[in-house]
Amino acid sequence: MTEKRHLKERLDQISRPQLMNVLAWIVAIAVCILIGAFWLYLTNFGPAKLSTDPAVWGQFGDFVGGAANPVIGLLTLIALVLTIVLQSKQLDLSTQELSETKAELRRSTEAQELAARLNALTALFVEYRRLSEDKEAEFTRVLSAPTTLGANVQLIEAVKRERDGLLIRKQQIFDELEKLSGLVRQAAQQSIQPDEPASGGSAG
Structure with a gap:
């Protein structure tokens, strides 16, 4: 043998x-x-x-x-x-x-999927930023609008809750966007750089 x-x-x-x-x-x-x-x-x-x-x-x-x-x-x-x-x-x-070839195709497909998710999440973040800015402007108008005290307080609280909810959701989307951007950069580097051969073993 x-x-x-x-x-x-x-x-x-x-x-x-x-x-x-x-x-x-x-x-x-x-x-x-x-x-x-x-x-x-x-x-x-x-x-x-x-x-x-x-x-x-x-x-x-x-x-x-x-x-x-x-x-x-x-x-x-x-x-x-x-x-x-x-x-x-x-x-x-x-x-x-x-x-x-299969590994390269898999990496390319994963990178394309991540890029598509990144684009969709970016568009969603832009939309929530616009909504939060509009709600902030509405909140400012409500604060400065002359009206009865009770109605004004209720309206201010309602607009404030909506504004805070939009800000929280915008921050969540931003965090997801940062995480996904890192994954996209990592996938792009892996698709450009060839895989390094594994080491023969650790030193004794």
Whole structure:
């Protein structure tokens, strides 16, 4: 198990260009082996001219196959393993890119939703500020208006309660607006800056 784990770790450390170079070398070695087998046969057993006897061609095929097939089979197995590793790396890369795209899309959607809420809350705050200013002006007019004492006191109290309620609600909206603005700024920074890789562990 330990040897398999070490082998897997070493294969994972090989980059894609390195894998392509190894595969190219395997193909080149296989071609050289075939050429070498042809050359050995022609040098030692080859006739002066091409034979028309099928038995001679059968002997030639047996020699080339027996000399080259074991090595080419081993090289083919190595190439197959490297190809699987290369495909696995490509799959991991595609999965990682898909995850990053989904995360970026999620952050963008959240930022858009926060921005929409911020705009709506800003418009609501502006409206409540206008209403509170109007109510404050009405309260000032009521205070200065000449009328009977009892009616004037009741009107002043009613307008004052409305004004205070608007001021309280305006302050609540302002607090929510400040909090939401912070969330929007944080979401915008996260959408611009890439996620930092997590640290390997704390120091002992």
